Amino acid sequence: MTRYLILEDGTVFKGDAVGAATTSTGELVITNNIGGFEHVITDQTYNDQIIVFMSPMISNQSLNRDDYESITPSCKGAIFNSVPYQQITSTASNSIDTFLRKRRIPGITNVNVQRLARHIKEYGAMKASIMDTDDEHAIDQIRALVIPRDRVKTVSTKQPYPNPNVGFKIVVIDLGLKFSILRQLSIRKCDSIILPYNTTAEDILELAPDAVLYTSGPGSPLEISDTIETCRQIEGKVPIMGIGLGHLVVSLANGAQVSQLSVGHHGSNIPTLEIATENIEFSNHNHNYTVELTKQARTNFFITYRCVVDNSIEGLRHRFDPTMTVQFQPESAPGTHDALYIFDEFIEMINSFWQGKQL
Amino acid sequence: MCKEIVDGKTMKRTLTRITYEIIEKNKGKQDLILVGIRTRGAYLAQRIQTRLRQLEDYEVPAFSLDVTNFRDDVQEKNGQQLEFTADDINNKNVVLVDDVLYTGRTIRAALDAIMSIGRPEKISLAVLVDRGHRELPIRADYVGKNIPTSHQEVIKVAVAEVDDGDSISIVNSEV
Numbered sequence: 001m002t003r004y005l006i007l008e009d010g011t012v013f014k015g016d017a018v019g020a021a022t023t024s025t026g027e028l029v030i031t032n033n034i035g036g037f038e039h040v041i042t043d044q045t046y047n048d049q050i051i052v053f054m055s056p057m058i059s060n061q062s063l064n065r066d067d068y069e070s071i072t073p074s075c076k077g078a079i080f081n082s083v084p085y086q087q088i089t090s091t092a093s094n095s096i097d098t099f100l101r102k103r104r105i106p107g108i109t110n111v112n113v114q115r116l117a118r119h120i121k122e123y124g125a126m127k128a129s130i131m132d133t134d135d136e137h138a139i140d141q142i143r144a145l146v147i148p149r150d151r152v153k154t155v156s157t158k159q160p161y162p163n164p165n166v167g168f169k170i171v172v173i174d175l176g177l178k179f180s181i182l183r184q185l186s187i188r189k190c191d192s193i194i195l196p197y198n199t200t201a202e203d204i205l206e207l208a209p210d211a212v213l214y215t216s217g218p219g220s221p222l223e224i225s226d227t228i229e230t231c232r233q234i235e236g237k238v239p240i241m242g243i244g245l246g247h248l249v250v251s252l253a254n255g256a257q258v259s260q261l262s263v264g265h266h267g268s269n270i271p272t273l274e275i276a277t278e279n280i281e282f283s284n285h286n287h288n289y290t291v292e293l294t295k296q297a298r299t300n301f302f303i304t305y306r307c308v309v310d311n312s313i314e315g316l317r318h319r320f321d322p323t324m325t326v327q328f329q330p331e332s333a334p335g336t337h338d339a340l341y342i343f344d345e346f347i348e349m350i351n352s353f354w355q356g357k358q359l
Numbered sequence: 360m361c362k363e364i365v366d367g368k369t370m371k372r373t374l375t376r377i378t379y380e381i382i383e384k385n386k387g388k389q390d391l392i393l394v395g396i397r398t399r400g401a402y403l404a405q406r407i408q409t410r411l412r413q414l415e416d417y418e419v420p421a422f423s424l425d426v427t428n429f430r431d432d433v434q435e436k437n438g439q440q441l442e443f444t445a446d447d448i449n450n451k452n453v454v455l456v457d458d459v460l461y462t463g464r465t466i467r468a469a470l471d472a473i474m475s476i477g478r479p480e481k482i483s484l485a486v487l488v489d490r491g492h493r494e495l496p497i498r499a500d501y502v503g504k505n506i507p508t509s510h511q512e513v514i515k516v517a518v519a520e521v522d523d524g525d526s527i528s529i530v531n532s533e534v
Contacts, residue, residue, distance in 0.1 A: 276375045276410040302382060302414050317379055319387055324379075341372055348376055352502075 019100025026076030032267030036334020176217030216244025268335030
């Protein structure tokens with residue numbers, strides 16, 4: 001069945017239906033991930049977005065059910081260059097079509113994604129709609145749609161829950177976490193407690209955590225000013241790590257500013273420079289915003305990572321407090337395992353902070 | 360029997376982390392100087408100096424120090440003269456760098472060497488490996504790795520500048 005991707009400016013892309021037979025509208029986002037479809041589609045950072053996969057073919061094998069990053073993915077659609085015929089016709093529960101159907105995510109395959117990507121690069125990020133018909137009425141609907149502003153609230157956990165283990169007690173502030181972050185903490189035997197995004201500083205410190213981790217998540221950090229204020233209150237009292245949106249939250253709490261990138265980083269193999277050693281690592285990026293250091297923030301932070309492509313800041317470390325942040329996704333998922341050691345660095349930071357307290 | 364316990368990649372990462380901690384504890388003041396204890400410690404100090412230059416864009420002086428003349432177990436004083444003068448260290452924040460912290464006697468000698476010519480504001484100690492068995496009341500401020508050992512074992516730190524590459528290995532002299 002033919003299905004249409006209708007852009008805000010009226011451009012129409014035609015393709016074949018895959019996944020749920022619903023219509024949906026969201027912001028288009030282009031990802032250069034070659035593999036790891038399971039990770040990407042279940043990543044809550046893509047909340048309310050339509051994901052365009054630039055890879056020539058997606059999923060020529062069935063999905064790996066060990067690689068999901070959330071239980072209920074909340075993206076608005078998936079656009080493919082091509083999906084193998086077997087994956088569309090198969091009724092197996094881990095075929096791409098069944099996966100999308102069950103989660104009520106519509107998709108379109110056989111779309112000219114190169115032309116689509118070029119179009120977005122030329123005219124800027126825009127909203128789009130996945131529809132079964134192509135009429136004038138559709139464009140009015142897209143224009144009328146206001147992109148929701150409380151994405152973190154939608155994806156963050158409503159109830160606190162534990163992920164017990166035997167090591168350091170880590171409070172994970174869920175801004176839309178990927179399970180891989182918890183997996184990496186579990187590998188390092190961290191006893192994690194996952195809390196909603198709007199937990200107060202008092203409640204966090206009440207749990208006597210060894211460290212606090214702000215996870216990645218969707219949308220703009222300016223929408224969650226309470227979380228930023230909380231971060232300001234707990235900083236210095238416990239070690240803090242920020243990933244993705246968490247990096248922006250911690251930076252804002254220290255007086256930095258954020259701005260939107262002209263071309264967002266979405267891909268699993270973006271080169272990142274570690275400034276201390278001048279090593280280049282390939283890491284998974286997924287962000288539209290970037291930090292700009294103001295004078296105040298510059299006295300608080302020094303830069304530890306930069307993106308090689310556009311020189312944007314990718315990692316910061318606090319000069320006085322045990323606080324470290326990275327804009328990219330060290331847990332990879334999908335992508336290379338180059339940056340996994342950042343979790344080890346986090347554990348070492350916790351270690352030296354509490355040892356220093358004892359002396 | 361020789362067993363590698365830390366590979367080159369982890370060793371580089373550990374040095375990077377020590378550098379971050381030095382910046383963190385220094386509270387933004389620009390009065391650091393690095394003193395590396397020969398042989399391996401001197402190279403480690405140079406590496407920390409490089410990392411500080413990349414991160415902070417300012418040159419921290421790094422000196423190497425031969426402690427032979429100040430040791431309590433060596434009679435002949437045929438070590439090298441001190442590289443730095445009183446002006447270099449007076450009222451400065453000195454970070455001593457060594458590869459392995461064991462009995463603490465080398466560090467004691469290094470402290471004597473520094474104190475013999477000047478009066479720094481503060482001396483702190485960064486070591487790659489703390490293996491325990493102290494014989495003097497000395498502790499490190501920045502520790503790369505705590506490796507509990509027995510007296511029979513030897514910790515061997517290799518650095519690429521003089522050895523076949525970066526590694527930390529544990530050698531059991533009894534076997």
